[in-house]
Amino acid sequence: MNSNLKYLLTGTLLTCLSAVKAQDLPVNAGPFKPTEESLKQYQYPEWFRDAKFGIWAHWGPQAVPRQGDWYARNMYEQGSRQNKYHVAHYGTPSKFGYKDLVPLWKAEKWNPEKLMALYKRAGAKYFVSMGSHHDNFFLWKSKIHKWNAFNMGPHKDVVGTWQKAAQKQGLKFGVSEHLAASYTWFQTSHGADKDGEFKDVPYDGADPQYADLYHTKAAPGDNGWLTTNPEWMKEWYTDVKELVDTYHPDLLYSDSQLPFGEVGRSMLANFYNGNFAYHNGGPTAVYNCKETSNGKWVQDLERGVQDNINPYPWQTDTSIGDWFYQTGQKYKTGTQVIQMLVDIVSKNGNLLINIVQTPEGDLEPDVLNIVEEIAAWMPANGKGIYGTRPWKIYGEGPSTIKENQKKGQFSGLTDTRAYQAGDIRFTTRGNNLYAFCMEKPEKDIRIKSLGKNSTVNDKKIINVSLLGSNQKISWKQEEDALVITKPANLPGWTVLGLQIELN
Secondary structure, three states: OOOOOHHHHHHHHOOOOOOOOHHHOOOOOOOOOOOHHHHOOOOOOHHHHHHOEEEEEOOOHHHOOOEOOOHHHHOOOOOOHHHHHHHHHOOOOOOOOHHHHHHHOOOOOOOHHHHHHHHHHOOOOEEEEEEEOOOOOEOOOOOOOOOEOOOOOOOOOHHHHHHHHHHHOOOEEEEEEOHHHHHHHHHHHHOEEOOOOOEOOEOHHHOHHHHHHHOOOOOOOOOOOOOOOHHHHHHHHHHHHHHHHHHOOOEEEEOOOOOOOHHHHHHHHHHHHHHHHHOOOOOOOEEEEOOOOOOOOEEEEEOEEOOOOOOOOEEEEEEOOOOOOEOOOOOOOHHHHHHHHHHHHOOOEEEEEEOOOOOOOOOOHHHHHHHHHHHHHHHHHHHHOOOOEOOOOOEEOHHHOHHHOOEOOOOOEEOOOOOOOOOEEEEEEOOEEEEEEOOOOOOOEEEHHHOOOOOOOOOOEEEEEEOOOOOOOOEEEOOOOEEEOOOOOOOOOOOEEEEEEEO
16 A cells, blocks of 8 residues: 555556557456446446445555555665664665565464454455555465465465455455556665665665566656556556456455556456456456546545545545554544444445554454444444445535545545534435434434425434434424434444434
């Protein structure tokens, strides 16, 4: 996962410069062709629209030093925090490089079945495994790349093992690929210290015998988020095709816009067609990338959310903390995750959240507590989440005022924010409208959108009940608001769900 905006600024310049044509690439036979018009035939599968909540294992060898995201790149940036750590603990990257870190990833405490059972209990409806990060290390059993988790490190097919555990729990399964950016991202490994004892001594990435991991040196000027090298584009296509054709995932995530023009459209047609054939014409395929979809895929916003209801299903991807394990990192609370989920669902989106694993593969107690908080909330409130659709408006209250909305990464709003007692989010299913109070009410709940004079609601209110409670709710519809008397006994969680029956 990246942590800057570079590719948004440079990726759009690649329209694409590739000399690679669709006819040069092997694409699974099926209804989709690598063209804009053909991809517009895509139909969003109901499973994804209903699921709303997924959990991601953004995990791999970069977790080993316990120093957070982008370690494989930044360890080669002389003077950076992670480089200083690397030199102090492993030595200069001219002698001890990322390739030497890979064998230290053993995943000895990884229990995928136990974790998947926990994630299901927490309410996840789909699970996504890292396929490969920008470090070019594959977590699947690859026939084309020796730098993979079956051949090295834990000596396990991580993707395949996660998939079996997910399917056992009845969860849809996805994979993420971050390879398109790897070619330029990993160029730091081809450098050398600019001063000091090892000045001008090449890092191990400059050694041709490791080019299958670090890539070769990029051409001058090829330094955007996505490479302009046609041969690397073809290599990316081959790698992703092996991944999706081997595991037939329900979801594929790219950490970029749709890469490489016609090459990317060929990849997408290959994925959609392969999924179509694998499911005998009943496609389940979802593709996430960081680009406006216009109906061709599911747009993904990293650490950000939409500011209103989007007509197309979309997804926020974020993490409870750093993307890879970092000692002493601060995590989101379970309440913050729930607030994010409700806000996102009210706007026609899904939440995919990374639950940070240790290098060994387990979850620390504070992370377990976060998941357990979500698991306590979901059974009572899930009826207002799963299978719902947006209402006429997504919400009301101070947080809906534009001046109060802070921008987040990748053209979205921040994924977490402070809510007030008057902040409400809406979802709907059938004749039921669900109104979620984003903070516990301090006094009676007033929902202005449901007053008698409301221009939003034109239906009669039949009944109001509190999710997770059997107590009778006292309410009345006034001219300017539906007024709900604050219940005497509130559930133990912060975000309260109200079911409002309309006719």
